[in-house]
Amino acid sequence: VTSVRPAGERDRSNGTRPELGRTSLLREVYRSLLNTGRTYAGFRDEDREIVGHLAQRGPILDPMSGYGGLASFCSQMGADSFGVEYNPPQFFWQVLVQPDRIDLNLGAIEEIIKVRRKWPKPRRRAIISDEFVPDELRKTLISLFEVIASSFSKSLIADERVAEAALSLLLPFAGRLCCTSPADISTHTKEGGTCVLVGWQDDFATYLAALRYRLKQNKENARGGRQHVISGDARNVNLGSTRFRAMFTSPPYPNHRDFSSILLPENKVIDALSEAHGLPILFDREAIIGSNFVKGAPATEFDSIVVSKFINQISAVRRNKRAGYDDDVYYIPYFRKYFSALGGAYHNIARYLDSSLDGYIAVVNNTHRGVVIPVAETVREIWEGLGFHSEIHRSLEMFHLGARNPRAKGIRARHTEYLVRIWR
Ligand SMILES: C[S@@+](CC[C@H](N)C(=O)[O-])C[C@H]1O[C@@H](n2cnc3c(N)ncnc32)[C@H](O)[C@@H]1O
Numbered sequence: 001v002t003s004v005r006p007a008g009e010r011d012r013s014n015g016t017r018p019e020l021g022r023t024s025l026l027r028e029v030y031r032s033l034l035n036t037g038r039t040y041a042g043f044r045d046e047d048r049e050i051v052g053h054l055a056q057r058g059p060i061l062d063p064m065s066g067y068g069g070l071a072s073f074c075s076q077m078g079a080d081s082f083g084v085e086y087n088p089p090q091f092f093w094q095v096l097v098q099p100d101r102i103d104l105n106l107g108a109i110e111e112i113i114k115v116r117r118k119w120p121k122p123r124r125r126a127i128i129s130d131e132f133v134p135d136e137l138r139k140t141l142i143s144l145f146e147v148i149a150s151s152f153s154k155s156l157i158a159d160e161r162v163a164e165a166a167l168s169l170l171l172p173f174a175g176r177l178c179c180t181s182p183a184d185i186s187t188h189t190k191e192g193g194t195c196v197l198v199g200w201q202d203d204f205a206t207y208l209a210a211l212r213y214r215l216k217q218n219k220e221n222a223r224g225g226r227q228h229v230i231s232g233d234a235r236n237v238n239l240g241s242t243r244f245r246a247m248f249t250s251p252p253y254p255n256h257r258d259f260s261s262i263l264l265p266e267n268k269v270i271d272a273l274s275e276a277h278g279l280p281i282l283f284d285r286e287a288i289i290g291s292n293f294v295k296g297a298p299a300t301e302f303d304s305i306v307v308s309k310f311i312n313q314i315s316a317v318r319r320n321k322r323a324g325y326d327d328d329v330y331y332i333p334y335f336r337k338y339f340s341a342l343g344g345a346y347h348n349i350a351r352y353l354d355s356s357l358d359g360y361i362a363v364v365n366n367t368h369r370g371v372v373i374p375v376a377e378t379v380r381e382i383w384e385g386l387g388f389h390s391e392i393h394r395s396l397e398m399f400h401l402g403a404r405n406p407r408a409k410g411i412r413a414r415h416t417e418y419l420v421r422i423w424r
Contacts, residue, residue: 051074061353126198376420
């Protein structure tokens, strides 16, 4: 297994850009984050202007901050941001690329490369298992984590922060040391399969080179500002006496990307390391907003005219028996749970917004059985119920062709992006 594929792209300050190809066996989501610095971000380039204007009001809040699209935007503009993120691997990605951690991480990378002889040496060439992290890989991951942790300079970081820093550096590579097989959608992976151990050290070296390049790029593009991120659930996070005057955020979209399952192997690795090292990482995967767990979910009361109308519309669609059954046992409970969780999150976050708030929420309305899933309207209804004003600041209708469902045509392929503005 070889993996070094320099793209040949020269960069004046940092030399050849080491591009992570498929043969590095790194997960697609991390290859894309490392190669390009981003995956999905809730806002578009034209939103820079809005972010620029919000930045004058103080730190910009993103209570569901994903991979930190807002933070990197702000860093490039010299603005301050404050992110909350519930899904640990996404939170740790933000920790890894935080501008004020770059020198710390670059130092650790150099040290890890220097101590290559201490990297774990698993005896097998490959492992096949029906678990993500069978015993032998657990041991390998734990030793690798220990090598990384001891590579952080003790003079630059407090002891109690080392585990967090080491985990953030290990995670983008961790999926490479799990037993997985490809899923239908390239962003996902299935539990169980083969983990090729031959050559893993070369892949790790390539990963470190790609990460070093990415961090240096981020450093070069940073114009200042302070990017802060905490791990927490928007539904109950406590932000103390802070009152934000600016917000730019986007919620997970129903039935679209379930962030907890995209990052399932990484969450399993976190579980394994938490057990071994007693890391206090609290996360209930089923509770992430937009996750596809509906069984046993509490029947949450959520009073929404828009959602009730939507559910009535779905129920009135002429469906075959199977589709009707799926709606009753899965989709309708799923939508109720999704919208009620979103309502709970905004209800909590509203407590930390100043009366002079200027806020923007980027959302996408997809369709279900030809009925538009009214995310934008429900978001407006929730915020208006909380005493805010709202308007559709911009909307953009798009048709996605091919990628997820090649047969989707017409309204089934339609999704509309909205930027909802809220103020008091
Ligand atoms: C569309 S993404 C956010 C993208 C981000 N605003 C950006 O523009 O880069 C939605 C994020 O919400 C997170 N999320 C889901 N449930 C959450 C909760 N209860 N509290 C905080 N974040 C949550 C998901 O893990 C996901 O990362």
